[in-house]
Amino acid sequence: MAPSVWESARALRAAYAAGTLLPSQVIAAALDRIALRDPKLHAFLHLDSERARQEAVEWDGLYAQARRNAAGDTLPPLAGIPVAVKDNLCTRGVPTTCGSRILDGWLPPYDATVIARLRRAGAVIIGKTNLDEFAMGSSTENSAFGPTRNPWDLSRVPGGSSGGSAAAVAAGYVPLALGSDTGGSIRQPAGFCGVVGLKPTYGRVSRYGLVAFASSLDQIGPFARDVADCALLLNVIAGADPRDSTSADVPVPDFLGATDQPRHGIRLGVPSEAFGSGVDAGVAEAVRAALDTFDNLGFRVEEIALPTLDAALPTYYLIAPAEASSNLARYDGVRHGMRDGSDDLFEMVTRTRQRGFGAEVKRRIMLGTYALSAGYYEAFYIKAQKVRTLVARDFDRAFAQVDIVVMPTSPTLPFAIGERVDDPLQMYFSDIFTIPVNLAGLPGLSLPCGFSAGLPVGMQLVGRAFDETTLLQAGGAYQQATSWHLRHAPEA
Amino acid sequence: MAIDWATVEHVARLARLALTDEERERFVGQLGRILEYCARLDAISIEGVPATSHVLPIVNVLREDLPAPCLSRDEVLAAAPAHEQGFFKVPRVLEAE
Numbered sequence: 001m002a003p004s005v006w007e008s009a010r011a012l013r014a015a016y017a018a019g020t021l022l023p024s025q026v027i028a029a030a031l032d033r034i035a036l037r038d039p040k041l042h043a044f045l046h047l048d049s050e051r052a053r054q055e056a057v058e059w060d061g062l063y064a065q066a067r068r069n070a071a072g073d074t075l076p077p078l079a080g081i082p083v084a085v086k087d088n089l090c091t092r093g094v095p096t097t098c099g100s101r102i103l104d105g106w107l108p109p110y111d112a113t114v115i116a117r118l119r120r121a122g123a124v125i126i127g128k129t130n131l132d133e134f135a136m137g138s139s140t141e142n143s144a145f146g147p148t149r150n151p152w153d154l155s156r157v158p159g160g161s162s163g164g165s166a167a168a169v170a171a172g173y174v175p176l177a178l179g180s181d182t183g184g185s186i187r188q189p190a191g192f193c194g195v196v197g198l199k200p201t202y203g204r205v206s207r208y209g210l211v212a213f214a215s216s217l218d219q220i221g222p223f224a225r226d227v228a229d230c231a232l233l234l235n236v237i238a239g240a241d242p243r244d245s246t247s248a249d250v251p252v253p254d255f256l257g258a259t260d261q262p263r264h265g266i267r268l269g270v271p272s273e274a275f276g277s278g279v280d281a282g283v284a285e286a287v288r289a290a291l292d293t294f295d296n297l298g299f300r301v302e303e304i305a306l307p308t309l310d311a312a313l314p315t316y317y318l319i320a321p322a323e324a325s326s327n328l329a330r331y332d333g334v335r336h337g338m339r340d341g342s343d344d345l346f347e348m349v350t351r352t353r354q355r356g357f358g359a360e361v362k363r364r365i366m367l368g369t370y371a372l373s374a375g376y377y378e379a380f381y382i383k384a385q386k387v388r389t390l391v392a393r394d395f396d397r398a399f400a401q402v403d404i405v406v407m408p409t410s411p412t413l414p415f416a417i418g419e420r421v422d423d424p425l426q427m428y429f430s431d432i433f434t435i436p437v438n439l440a441g442l443p444g445l446s447l448p449c450g451f452s453a454g455l456p457v458g459m460q461l462v463g464r465a466f467d468e469t470t471l472l473q474a475g476g477a478y479q480q481a482t483s484w485h486l487r488h489a490p491e492a
Numbered sequence: 493m494a495i496d497w498a499t500v501e502h503v504a505r506l507a508r509l510a511l512t513d514e515e516r517e518r519f520v521g522q523l524g525r526i527l528e529y530c531a532r533l534d535a536i537s538i539e540g541v542p543a544t545s546h547v548l549p550i551v552n553v554l555r556e557d558l559p560a561p562c563l564s565r566d567e568v569l570a571a572a573p574a575h576e577q578g579f580f581k582v583p584r585v586l587e588a589e
Binding site: 106107108109110202203216242245246248308310311313314315317318325329332333334335336337338339342343344345346347348349350351353354357359362363365366367369370373380382383384385386387388389390392424425439440441465 | 508526527553
């Protein structure tokens with residue numbers, strides 16, 4: 001059997017076990033496809049080809065052994081499955097740049113917890129994907145190493161900041177990828193690239209080894225082409241970790257098992273605020289049609305109110321930069337990354353940061369430093385933290401009434417490369433519906449729900465804290481009834 | 493919200509960022525516009541509302557105080573731009589007499 005690049009991780013795993021397909025064939029096909037297409041698409045910053053091929057051959061042998069073994073297939077869930085990971089996840093001995101010059105050439109001395117979990121699950125990590133520098137951006141244009149393009153239309157952005165991971169899944173390179181989401185950085189590119197992306201509940205996945213941007217908002221999560229694969233990858237990465245004291249010690253259900261379980265009576269809430277001005281007509285139409293589908297499937301759809309939805313964006317642009325300015329203070333040319341030499345310590349530090357950071361990172365460091373500085377701390381930072389409480393309360397009220405809040409993932413279709421780079425506020429607006437979810441720490445699932453002008457539209461399902469299961473069940477039911485997720489980006 | 497050249501210069505110094513004149517000029521405009529947008533929050537009443545710094549009800553996560561392996565010093569120092577005798581090396585901080 002020749003490997004199809006669009007096969008799900010579950011199908012690959014089953015074919016490996018049956019002996020109809022070898023991990024080495026799949027990894028070779030993935031690397032060939034990347035070699036052919038990625039010079040244009042630029043989803044990857046670094047490929048770990050040799051190690052991937054080697055690991056694949058080892059899995060070939062282990063599967064052959066397992067088939068001879070009377071005990072049957074006891075290999076781990078992702079054995080021999082190619083996975084791509086965002087380049088802000090530390091990989092021991094493998095470059096981790098965060099899309100920044102300041103970390104160019106850095107080789108982390110340890111693996112992030114999610115990387116260790118992927119390896120334990122048998123995943124073959126084939127490379128590190130492109131991102132907005134330090135995950136700050138909504139288009140992947142802020143990468144110091146050049147933008148990633150949208151597989152559906154190479155003149156458009158894939159979204160961001162995890163644009164490389166989203167594009168890698170959408171282009172048929174890999175069935176699974178990891179990203180990180182601070183204000184929408186998994187969900188928005190998933191929506192723009194027509195794939196599934198999940199930001200788990202804050203605390204669901206260990207952040208150990210995720211290069212910090214805004215620590216009270218950052219969360220790692222999966223990309224896949226269907227909801228069940230997304231659940232499979234969440235199974236692997238979820239769970240408390242002694243190395244991250246903010247990882248939550250709550251039970252981890254079998255997300256994949258639950259995804260197949262039909263559940264009746266799920267109530268969906270639709271905030272009218274999320275269909276107002278500024279939302280592209282094609283986007284609103286596709287999400288409304290998806291709500292009709294849910295209605296036909298027996299879900300209850302009702303109106304809810306999120307009155308502080310509008311306030312979330314300015315709140316985020318005070319809190320996230322404030323945390324970032326503190327987190328990024330560590331890049332000082334002393335312990336890792338680049339240094340711009342000088343005989344004077346202060347000058348060495350300021351020049352290293354001047355040369356090492358790009359425009360958006362500097363902008364956010366400046367904004368955050370300002371919001372935290374004497375005289376502005378109460379008026380900006382503390383005020384924003386209080387409004388954050390109100391945003392979270394809005395969701396609490398909604399979840400007293402419904403099980404899931406449905407919104408567009410992003411108000412617009414993927415925009416053209418270069419269109420918003422000179423207007424930071426315009427760029428920030430593409431995250432108006434994803435940001436409130438990070439502020440409240442809730443899980444959010446983006447899944448393809450249609451097309452407008454040939455470009456994918458994403459809808460976002462937001463759930464109660466630690467209730468990813470309900471989102472995956474609803475998303476699974478939707479994908480049983482629809483075929484948007486089965487459409488593939490054109491071969492260009 | 494007007495941000496002037498001197499404020500940008502002051503904040504850049506706090507943030508340990510050297511800026512070119514062109515960057516400083518750009519930030520005067522852009523930061524002003526972003527902060528003006530953020531000032532929308534002034535319209536929201538936060539009387540008696542507590543601040544949220546973190547969404548989880550987690551405080552004081554403790555563990556047994558047991559020795560465990562840590563990163564190797566050589567591997568960590570290998571990533572540093574300069575090191576000497578097991579230490580990170582930086583430009584001289586104190587002037588010689």
